Every structure is written in C-alpha cells, then in structure tokens.
Amino acid sequence: MDYLDDLFEFLKIDTTSAKGKGEEGAKYLVDYMKSNGIDARLIRDKSRNPYVYGEINVKANKTLLVYNHYDVQPVEPLDKWNSDPFKPKEKDGKIFARGVGDDKGTLMARLQKIISLYKENKLKINIKFIYEGEEEIGSPNIVSFLNNYRDLLKSNYILWEGSGRGPDGSPEIVLGVKGLLYVELRASTEKDLHSMYAPIVQNPVWKLVYFINNLRDQSGKVKIEGFYDDVKWLTEEETRYLKADKEEMEKALGQNVPDNFMKKLVEEPTCNIAGIFGGYTGEGSKTVIPSYAFVKIDFRLVPNQDPEKILTKLKSIADKENIEVVVYGKVKPYRTSISSEISKALIQSAKEVYKIDPVVLPNSPGTGPMESFANILNNNQVADGIGVDNAGSNIHSFNENIFKDDYFKAMDWLQSFLEKIS
Amino acid sequence: MDYLDDLFEFLKIDTTSAKGKGEEGAKYLVDYMKSNGIDARLIRDKSRNPYVYGEINVKANKTLLVYNHYDVQPVEPLDKWNSDPFKPKEKDGKIFARGVGDDKGTLMARLQKIISLYKENKLKINIKFIYEGEEEIGSPNIVSFLNNYRDLLKSNYILWEGSGRGPDGSPEIVLGVKGLLYVELRASTEKDLHSMYAPIVQNPVWKLVYFINNLRDQSGKVKIEGFYDDVKWLTEEETRYLKADKEEMEKALGQNVPDNFMKKLVEEPTCNIAGIFGGYTGEGSKTVIPSYAFVKIDFRLVPNQDPEKILTKLKSIADKENIEVVVYGKVKPYRTSISSEISKALIQSAKEVYKIDPVVLPNSPGTGPMESFANILNNNQVADGIGVDNAGSNIHSFNENIFKDDYFKAMDWLQSFLEKIS
Structure with a gap:
C-alpha cells in the first residue's frame, strides 16, 4: 500500500454529485477495502449514489463509526484552476485536486491508517466505515438510509468527516454542524x-x-x-475555546474579517x-x-x-x-456536549500529537448530516476532528489543496485518538 | 427581382453586431444595389462593420436620405425559437427570422420599391441610402462617421429605420427616439x-x-x-395622437399594461x-x-x-x-416637429394607403442614432414610418416575425409618401 499513490488514484475519479457522478468512486472504495482485508459493500437504498459500508470486527467491547463522504462540489469556474482538478498535482509541499480537502483526503488518510493498525494487530476497537455520496448536495436521502440501517450502524462513538487545522494552525475539533x-x-x-x-x-x-x-x-x-x-446563542464556556489568528484567516480568505469572526462563524x-x-x-x-x-x-x-x-x-x-x-x-443543525468521552479523547490526542491546544468549535460553520446520525442512531457522542485540510484549502472553490505533511499528521492523531477511546 | 426570395437570402446572413458579425451582410447589399443599377459602395470609417452607401440621382431639386441598419440583436436564448433564426420560414401568413422586423425587412421593402420606381421612371426625388451595421450595439461610431461624411449625406429629409403598425393596427409615425x-x-x-x-x-x-x-x-x-x-414632459398636443389598443398591446407583450401605457412608453x-x-x-x-x-x-x-x-x-x-x-x-434622445413637411407627408400618405388615421409618436420608446443625424447633418426633418413590423413582431426576442402582407403594404406607403415629398 503506497499511501499517496492510492490517494491520487481516488482523487482522479470525478464524483461530483450535483452532476450525478459518484458510482465509480464508490466502487473504487469497496475494491480498495476488500483488497486490504476489510469486509465492504455498496448499499443502494434510495440514493442515486450508493453508500459504501465497511467493517472491521476485532471483538472489542466498543465500536467507532467513521463517517466520510466521497462526493465533491462542482469544479466551476474551471478556468480559475491552475491545474486539472481531477489530475492531482504535488507542488511546494501541497497536493492540489478537487476533494483533497473536502473530503476524499481525510477519508483516505483515516482508512489507510486503520488498515495499517489492523494489519499490525494494534486495533483495539471495532470499526465501522460509512461513506456517503450525496453530502455535497445536502444529503437528501440520509434520513431514509439511517432509518433503514439503524442496526447495522450501531456504535458507541461517531467520528465525523474530518476537521484539520484552523486558521491559526491549531488542530480543530468540532462538536456539531450548522x-x-x-x-x-x-x-x-x-x-x-x-x-x-x-x-x-x-x-x-x-x-x-x-x-x-x-x-x-x-x-x-x-x-x-x-x-x-x-x-441557541453560545454560552460563555462555549466561546472560551474559539481562538483563531485573524491575520491568517484574512490571508486564507483574501478578505478582511471582523474582530469577533470566530464567534460569528460558529453562532450566526x-x-x-x-x-x-x-x-x-x-x-x-x-x-x-x-x-x-x-x-x-x-x-x-x-x-x-x-x-x-x-x-x-x-x-x-x-x-x-x-x-x-x-x-x-x-x-438540521446539531451540537454535542463538550464533556463527552469522544470530545475528551479528541482534545487529549490532539494536544499530544500537535503539541498545542486544539480549537474546539461547538459547531462547525459548515453543514453535514450530523444531526440525523445523532438522533436516528440514538448516539450523542458525535464529534469531528482528525482531518487533513487547513483554512487555506479552498474547499468548494478552485485550486483546492492540502499540505502533504498534514495528511500524515492526521494519521498520527487518529492513532492516538483510537488508543484513548478504545 | 423576386421580392421575397431576395429578402430571404438577406435574412439568412448572420449580422449579429454584438458578436462581431456584419461584413457579409454589408457586401450582399452593395452587390444587390449594384446589380440593380444603383451606385453603391462600402464605407469603412472607424466602424468594425462597414457602412453601406447608395445613391440614385434623378436630377430632382430635393433629396431624401433613407436610413436603415443591417445588423441584428443576438438570438439567445436559441432553444426558445421554433425555427432557425437564420433560416427564414413562412407560416400562417407570417415570415419568421432574426431581423425580419428589426430592421432587415424594412430595409429590403424600401430598397426594392425604390428600385422598381426608378426602373419605371417614376422616381421624382433623389435618393441616398445609408445602411449602418452597428445600430444594435448602440451606434458607437456613428458620430465620427457623420462628421466625416457630412457632405455626402446632405439631404432635405431623412427617413428613419422604419415603424410599421402599432398595437391597434394603425400605421405608426415616429418623430424622435429615446x-x-x-x-x-x-x-x-x-x-x-x-x-x-x-x-x-x-x-x-x-x-x-x-x-x-x-x-x-x-x-x-x-x-x-x-x-x-x-x-421634457409631453405637451397636451403631443399626447393627442397617442391612441392604441390596450388589449392588443397586452396580447403582443404577454403581460398586463397600465391604462396610460402609450404616454408612459413615449414619455418615461x-x-x-x-x-x-x-x-x-x-x-x-x-x-x-x-x-x-x-x-x-x-x-x-x-x-x-x-x-x-x-x-x-x-x-x-x-x-x-x-x-x-x-x-x-x-x-442621445431626439424629437422633430410634428408640423414639418416630412411629418405631414408621412401622415397624409399613411391615411391614404391604410384608410385609417396613423398613430404619431413624438418619440419612439426605442433608441436610434437619430439625434446625431439631425444635429451633425444640420437637418431638422427626420422622421420615421414606412416599416414592416407590428407590435407582435417579437423584435429583439425569439420567434421574430412580420406579416407578409405588411411587407407589400409598406411598399405602397413608400410610393405615396415619395409622391408627396417630391
């Protein structure tokens, strides 16, 4: 298994759900998991793009459900890209491609790390993988799917699609979504x-x-x-962890932002x-x-x-x-508790691996079907972290990119997190 | 000379000035005039599309300058056309094509009639033809052209690009432009x-x-x-001739209009x-x-x-x-006097040919470079009439069309007008 080669193969597949694409990407994932000894299959339910389900049962007491999505946003305006969005390119320590930040990069980093741990007999928690192909069009079929596969997806914790480093470089943990x-x-x-x-x-x-x-x-x-x-406006405690570097954020966005930008991003x-x-x-x-x-x-x-x-x-x-x-x-929006086991494990492992305090967001400024997972699967430990992107990743925009180092750092974070949560 | 065959050949030529087209149409006109005994040529000046100039000198005391434009508006949205905008089609007594109403139809009807009268020795006034190829993009070079060719274009009267029948079916005479x-x-x-x-x-x-x-x-x-x-708000006298059928107008536009719609159209x-x-x-x-x-x-x-x-x-x-x-x-906007010779001749000939009172607009709701002609050529008898279109002609829109009968009626109107103005 060559981590980056395999990632690049995956990035080359156009999975723009708004244009009806995705099937090919889903099949790639099933094949990839199977060839690495993971029980995996497509689940079609009502969705146009199939769900990808995989499972590793190490006979542990606890189970972690890992959620990611393999679909991507449309690439238009295409003329603003410096390279083909579906031909991954390494340059200046970065990897450029549609989806490398949101969410194919994180998906692959996690999957590859878990495969490694599994092969080395270091996995002490059961893993369930669920990959969606319609997140970028608003997850229109996720409610039906979760209701129909409630038992299959049963777990103690749910790790969300991935949050990497925030505008000030700190690892980011997110406990909800807009x-x-x-x-x-x-x-x-x-x-x-x-x-x-x-x-x-x-x-x-x-x-x-x-x-x-x-x-x-x-x-x-x-x-x-x-x-x-x-x-539900933020409590004082929830705003306490909202540190961020204004200058970095402005550089990443190419615009001036207000002083209280982190609070606005989360709360408004x-x-x-x-x-x-x-x-x-x-x-x-x-x-x-x-x-x-x-x-x-x-x-x-x-x-x-x-x-x-x-x-x-x-x-x-x-x-x-x-x-x-x-x-x-x-x-629907969702927020989980900052004092849950999953939150604590994420915060502690981030501190150990990155040697700095993480940023903890009560909810992401972005959206995902986290609320449906929490309510339908009756699970109140849903949290996000262990992602490969950063504030300059241009997700949903042209020239989407990540730092290559962040890809491997996320793998370390995952390993530490799994040790704590197991 | 077969009137409609020749018209159709002209309509087939894409002369969309907003897309840089026109040259081919201009050349067609020069060839057409020359082959019918009219002294004609292209004049390039500063414009991208050349002007077409033609002249018939019958050694009369007076000269009429006939202005038309051979360029057309873009045809988009193309999928709304029932037939190819550049393949003229006859259906239900109508002719469909881009430009048939604005302004290629009127241009050809006038030109063909004048050629006929000339060949029959019935022309008693000198004629100068000037055809522009940039009217639909706002006549950006007309001022320069008029200044450079002031003497060539000297005339007693100027007949504008053509107004056919208004919403109530009456022939329309227009004494200015917005x-x-x-x-x-x-x-x-x-x-x-x-x-x-x-x-x-x-x-x-x-x-x-x-x-x-x-x-x-x-x-x-x-x-x-x-x-x-x-x-300059309209005087009471100027509003007196603004009759129009509201129901017809609404049918033509596909929308409700206010009761005082004719006054609003002219004045606002x-x-x-x-x-x-x-x-x-x-x-x-x-x-x-x-x-x-x-x-x-x-x-x-x-x-x-x-x-x-x-x-x-x-x-x-x-x-x-x-x-x-x-x-x-x-x-710039322009208005000529309602009591000028050209206005009187147009009104009288319209009454004779159509057997009803014309509508007289102090100015068109539309735009043309009339003001430049009036001021630069020092001519205050600039008026419009003798056109082939009607309120349902969809000019500037899809399915542009005219009634075939209106094409020949405009020829009759021109003949009567020329007799009076000569």
Missing part, C-alpha cells in the same frame, strides 16, 4: 421583450432583486420575520447568494427585458433552528409575490 | 469561498443587489438624484436590468460565495436627458461602493 436550507427562487413572464417596453411591463430580474433585498440587510442580518426565534445563521442569473449574460450588450430569472440561496442554520420552519416562512412571503421556491437541500 | 445609456456594473473579491464563511466576508452578488435596489423603486421610478432634471425614461450573473448557475446546488458578479443595465433616456450627465451621476455613486462601471453604449 444546518442548511438551499433554495432556488424563480420569477418569470411569458417572453423576452425589447427593453423599450420597460415603462409598462414587469421585469422578473427586478422582481427578484426587490424580493431578495428584503431577505437580508447589509450587515448580514436576515430580515425574514421570526428567523432568529429558535437560535446566514442567507447567502450562491448564484444569480437572468437575461443576457454574453459579451457586449443586448437591450432586452428577460422573461426568466433565478437566484440560488443557501441559508446556514444554527441550533435549534429548523429548516422546515424557515422554509415555511420563506414560502409564505414568496407566494405573495408569485415567486417560485425550489428546494435543493434541507439539513 | 436615448440610451448601457452599462455593466461589476463587483468582485479575490476568490470564490465556501459559503460557511458567509457570516464574516463580503459577497459581491449581495453588494450589487443592494446597489441596484437603490437605482430604481418598484414603481419604475429611477432613484438616482437629479435623474429627471432635464426631462427607464432603468432596465437586461442581464445579471454571479456564482453558480448550473443545475442543482453549490454552496459558494461567488468572487464575481455583474449586471447589465440599459437606461432609456428622453429629450432632453444627456447620457453623459446620467453616466457621471451613476459613476459617482458606484465609485463610493467600489463598483466598476463599464459603458457599452451612449445615445
């Missing part, structure tokens, strides 16, 4: 018109602009009535325009009143907001304006 | 970011949305300070979103904070607004927000 409501708002008329008719007809782009202008103010505050009703729900389109967008000018426009919006939600409740509020105001709401994703 | 200011507003950051960073970074799409929301209110009123300062300047783009606009979802967004806006201006003055106002507020303003077109 939720998500992803919608597309659409407005239309019968046909495109010459713009000379502008004084007397409706323009769907203007209609959408006015509508979304009322969704959010310029400070970022969401203006939908009742949007913040269920928000958002309304983000991910895409907007209408009318003539080619070169030069065309004087037209477009007949169709849409805007893609993702709301990141925090405990205890409910995407279903937010959607109902949004629909009720959109209906009044005759604006169509298409839903692409709904995920 | 002006235009076409801009693209752009906002950007360093790179695309995962949308989990939304609580702490700027989103260029939101930035543009907030900015354009402050340009126009929901009633259509432009909110730029001083925008209406120079507007506008701020129209012709296109907007930012972020992920593919299928499904992508949770990203886009690094780039733009919006294309056309302002239709009325006498005596000045596009340069409006641009200065717009730039001063855009600069404050660090929003880039790219200018694609600037055209």
Whole structure:
C-alpha cells in the first residue's frame, strides 16, 4: 500500500454529485477495502449514489463509526484552476485536486491508517466505515438510509468527516454542524421583450432583486420575520475555546474579517447568494427585458433552528409575490456536549500529537448530516476532528489543496485518538 | 427581382453586431444595389462593420436620405425559437427570422420599391441610402462617421429605420427616439469561498443587489438624484395622437399594461436590468460565495436627458461602493416637429394607403442614432414610418416575425409618401 499513490488514484475519479457522478468512486472504495482485508459493500437504498459500508470486527467491547463522504462540489469556474482538478498535482509541499480537502483526503488518510493498525494487530476497537455520496448536495436521502440501517450502524462513538487545522494552525475539533436550507427562487413572464417596453411591463430580474433585498440587510442580518426565534446563542464556556489568528484567516480568505469572526462563524445563521442569473449574460450588450430569472440561496442554520420552519416562512412571503421556491437541500443543525468521552479523547490526542491546544468549535460553520446520525442512531457522542485540510484549502472553490505533511499528521492523531477511546 | 426570395437570402446572413458579425451582410447589399443599377459602395470609417452607401440621382431639386441598419440583436436564448433564426420560414401568413422586423425587412421593402420606381421612371426625388451595421450595439461610431461624411449625406429629409403598425393596427409615425445609456456594473473579491464563511466576508452578488435596489423603486421610478432634471414632459398636443389598443398591446407583450401605457412608453425614461450573473448557475446546488458578479443595465433616456450627465451621476455613486462601471453604449434622445413637411407627408400618405388615421409618436420608446443625424447633418426633418413590423413582431426576442402582407403594404406607403415629398 503506497499511501499517496492510492490517494491520487481516488482523487482522479470525478464524483461530483450535483452532476450525478459518484458510482465509480464508490466502487473504487469497496475494491480498495476488500483488497486490504476489510469486509465492504455498496448499499443502494434510495440514493442515486450508493453508500459504501465497511467493517472491521476485532471483538472489542466498543465500536467507532467513521463517517466520510466521497462526493465533491462542482469544479466551476474551471478556468480559475491552475491545474486539472481531477489530475492531482504535488507542488511546494501541497497536493492540489478537487476533494483533497473536502473530503476524499481525510477519508483516505483515516482508512489507510486503520488498515495499517489492523494489519499490525494494534486495533483495539471495532470499526465501522460509512461513506456517503450525496453530502455535497445536502444529503437528501440520509434520513431514509439511517432509518433503514439503524442496526447495522450501531456504535458507541461517531467520528465525523474530518476537521484539520484552523486558521491559526491549531488542530480543530468540532462538536456539531450548522444546518442548511438551499433554495432556488424563480420569477418569470411569458417572453423576452425589447427593453423599450420597460415603462409598462414587469421585469422578473427586478422582481427578484426587490424580493431578495428584503431577505437580508447589509450587515448580514436576515430580515425574514421570526428567523432568529429558535437560535441557541453560545454560552460563555462555549466561546472560551474559539481562538483563531485573524491575520491568517484574512490571508486564507483574501478578505478582511471582523474582530469577533470566530464567534460569528460558529453562532450566526446566514442567507447567502450562491448564484444569480437572468437575461443576457454574453459579451457586449443586448437591450432586452428577460422573461426568466433565478437566484440560488443557501441559508446556514444554527441550533435549534429548523429548516422546515424557515422554509415555511420563506414560502409564505414568496407566494405573495408569485415567486417560485425550489428546494435543493434541507439539513438540521446539531451540537454535542463538550464533556463527552469522544470530545475528551479528541482534545487529549490532539494536544499530544500537535503539541498545542486544539480549537474546539461547538459547531462547525459548515453543514453535514450530523444531526440525523445523532438522533436516528440514538448516539450523542458525535464529534469531528482528525482531518487533513487547513483554512487555506479552498474547499468548494478552485485550486483546492492540502499540505502533504498534514495528511500524515492526521494519521498520527487518529492513532492516538483510537488508543484513548478504545 | 423576386421580392421575397431576395429578402430571404438577406435574412439568412448572420449580422449579429454584438458578436462581431456584419461584413457579409454589408457586401450582399452593395452587390444587390449594384446589380440593380444603383451606385453603391462600402464605407469603412472607424466602424468594425462597414457602412453601406447608395445613391440614385434623378436630377430632382430635393433629396431624401433613407436610413436603415443591417445588423441584428443576438438570438439567445436559441432553444426558445421554433425555427432557425437564420433560416427564414413562412407560416400562417407570417415570415419568421432574426431581423425580419428589426430592421432587415424594412430595409429590403424600401430598397426594392425604390428600385422598381426608378426602373419605371417614376422616381421624382433623389435618393441616398445609408445602411449602418452597428445600430444594435448602440451606434458607437456613428458620430465620427457623420462628421466625416457630412457632405455626402446632405439631404432635405431623412427617413428613419422604419415603424410599421402599432398595437391597434394603425400605421405608426415616429418623430424622435429615446436615448440610451448601457452599462455593466461589476463587483468582485479575490476568490470564490465556501459559503460557511458567509457570516464574516463580503459577497459581491449581495453588494450589487443592494446597489441596484437603490437605482430604481418598484414603481419604475429611477432613484438616482437629479435623474429627471432635464426631462421634457409631453405637451397636451403631443399626447393627442397617442391612441392604441390596450388589449392588443397586452396580447403582443404577454403581460398586463397600465391604462396610460402609450404616454408612459413615449414619455418615461427607464432603468432596465437586461442581464445579471454571479456564482453558480448550473443545475442543482453549490454552496459558494461567488468572487464575481455583474449586471447589465440599459437606461432609456428622453429629450432632453444627456447620457453623459446620467453616466457621471451613476459613476459617482458606484465609485463610493467600489463598483466598476463599464459603458457599452451612449445615445442621445431626439424629437422633430410634428408640423414639418416630412411629418405631414408621412401622415397624409399613411391615411391614404391604410384608410385609417396613423398613430404619431413624438418619440419612439426605442433608441436610434437619430439625434446625431439631425444635429451633425444640420437637418431638422427626420422622421420615421414606412416599416414592416407590428407590435407582435417579437423584435429583439425569439420567434421574430412580420406579416407578409405588411411587407407589400409598406411598399405602397413608400410610393405615396415619395409622391408627396417630391
């Protein structure tokens, strides 16, 4: 087993779930696990991309469920990549490829380390692997899957998809996720018109602009009535572990950030325009009143907001304006306890391996189906850590990358964690 | 000379000036005129697409300058066309093709009629033809051209590009044009970011949305300070001829219009979103904070607004927000007198040929470089009429079309007009 060669083979496979791809990546994983002595198979359930399930039973008392996803975000805009996103490239101590940070790199680092420990007879806890292929499109089928495979996935602890090093370089531990409501708002008329008719007809782009202008103010505050009703603001204890280097964060993001950026990242729900389109967008000018426009919006939600409740509020105001709401994703937020066994083991092992205090986030600023795992599998020890990425990894963007050293450091962290949790 | 066969050959030539096309169409016209005994040639001046100039000197005392344009608007969205826009198709008494309404149909109907009269020795006024190839991109080089060819284009009257039948079926006469200011507003950051960073970074799409929301209110009123300062509102006499059938107009546009729609169309300047783009606009979802967004806006201006003055106002507020303003077109508005010789001849001939009163618009709701012709050529008898289109012609849109009968009716109108003006 050559760690990086095998990783690169995996990265070469396009698993963009938003474009219906993934099957090939799933099969690669099953073959990889089987060839290394792990009992593994595809589970199709209702999902378009199959789940990959694997199991190592060392007859220990406890079982750890390791969750990762093998699907990736679309690579557009492709012209902004310095190298082919599906041809992994090593440069200046980094590895560039779509998914290397989110989440194929972490998936492979963990899998390879566990295989090594298993082969060396050093594994003292049973392992179950579950890999999803629809995380990047909002895990539309995870609830059904978890309900149908509740017994198979039974475990004492659940290790989440992976968090590497934060903006200040410290290992990051995350005890929850934000939720998500992803919608597309659409407005239309019968046909495109010459713009000379502008004084007397409706323009769907203007209609959408006015509508979304009322969704959010310029400070970022969401203006939908009742949007913040269920928000569980952070306690003083939960904010204590939110250290981060502002300068590093700004360098990584290429923008200035406010002083209290870590608290905002964890605590605040958002309304983000991910895409907007209408009318003539080619070169030069065309004087037209477009007949169709849409805007893609993702709301990141925090405990205890409910995407279903937010959607109902949004629909009720959109209906009044005759604006169509298409839903692409709904995920609930989740937070686990900072004093759980899994949290303690993650914190202690991080300290030992990285020789610095970890950052502990009560919840990630990002989203994953953690809440479904916790509730449906009746498991309240779900936590994240042991990942390969960093704040400059450009996940979901172009030139996604990780440091090669971080790949192997995550393997060490995993080994130490497994010793403590076993 | 077979009128429709020759028209169809011309319509087949893609002359989309926004995409740099036109040369082939210009050459077709020169060849066509020459083969029919008209002295004709290309004039290149500074323009990308050449001007086509033709002349028939019958040694009369007066000269009429006939202006048309051979370029067309882009055909996108192509999938909405029922037939190939560059393969003219006859169906149900109509002719479908890009440009058949604006402006290739009128150009050919006039040219063919004048050739006929000339061959039959019935032409009693000298004719000069000038065909432009950049009207649909805002006539960026017309001022230079007119200044350089002032003497060549000397004439007593100027007949504009063509107005056919209005929404109520009456022949339409137009004594001016609206002006235009076409801009693209752009906002950007360093790179695309995962949308989990939304609580702490700027989103260029939101930035543009907030900015354009402050340009126009929901009633259509432009909110730029001083925008209406120079507007010359219509006199009572000028509004007297603004009859139109509301039901027909609504049918043609596929939308409801206000009761005073004709007055609004003529009198009101506008701020129209012709296109907007930012972020992920593919299928499904992508949770990203886009690094780039733009919006294309056309302002239709009325006498005596000045596009340069409006641009200065717009730039001063855009600069404050660090929003880039790219200018694609600037055209001044123009109005000629309703009691001029050319106006009277057009009104009288329309009454005779169509057996109903024409509609007379003090200015078109649309734009053309009429103002430059009037001022630079020192000619205050510039008027429009004798066109082949109607309110359902879908000009600038998909499935552009005219009634075949209107093509020949316009020829009759031209003949009667020439008799009166000669």
